[in-house]
Amino acid sequence: MQLEIVEIILLLNPRYIKAFTEVRLWDADASTWRRIDILLVDASGNVDVIEIKKPMGKPIMLPARYRDHHLPMRDLVGAMGHGYSLPEASEPVGAGWRGLHDPVVENRPTSGL
Numbered sequence: 001m002q003l004e005i006v007e008i009i010l011l012l013n014p015r016y017i018k019a020f021t022e023v024r025l026w027d028a029d030a031s032t033w034r035r036i037d038i039l040l041v042d043a044s045g046n047v048d049v050i051e052i053k054k055p056m057g058k059p060i061m062l063p064a065r066y067r068d069h070h071l072p073m074r075d076l077v078g079a080m081g082h083g084y085s086l087p088e089a090s091e092p093v094g095a096g097w098r099g100l101h102d103p104v105v106e107n108r109p110t111s112g113l
Contacts, residue, residue: 002052006038009050016040016048 006019018041027034038050061070 002037005050005052009038009040013040015042017043 002021006021010016010019020039020041021037023036023039025034025036026032036049037052040048040050042048056075058073058075060073060076062073063070
């Protein structure tokens with residue numbers, strides 16, 4: 001499933017030149033390894049992270065409508081906010097995260113990229 005998502009992202013966003021799946025990064029602040037589902041590198045060397053969340057069997061939208069729209073449940077809002085809480089997630093090296101060129105990073109390149 002992740003490879004299919006990567007193929008679609010690379011097709012729609014040609015600025016990305018490389019994609020890695022299941023990347024393990026050392027978080028020095030928490031002294032633990034973190035696993036990132038998809039890590040995308042663009043031509044400028046910037047890094048974008050995609051985390052794929054699995055449903056927990058609960059609804060993700062409120063049943064009531066507000067101004068003719070359904071609003072997200074608290075769990076969905078929390079999952080979306082998780083992506084913003086990764087320290088320096090958009091930087092190759094910084095704030096306790098080791099970058100792509102550091103030997104501590106373990107990654108598995110996607111096929112055909």
